[in-house]
Amino acid sequence: MNLVTLTVDGRPVTVPEGASVAAAVATVTGVFRRSVRGTPRGPYCGMGQCFECEVRIDGRISLACLARATPGAIITTDAGTL
């Protein structure tokens, strides 16, 4: 099995090749984004419909459930914000 290493909120994460960014983020935190009231949100549908899994991938807002983990990608979540 080939592995891919990327960074989630500054922490290196290694997942199997072909795994989603959501899988990589879930190994670090359950908080992908926060609502406008600060409520922590995470993946719900897993198929690009609910937008609850928004993260930044290399600075661009993306849906973690639809994005494949790529080597060296920098993922940023709202886990550390209130």
Ligand code: FES
């Ligand atoms: S989990 Fe619903 S859009 Fe990603």
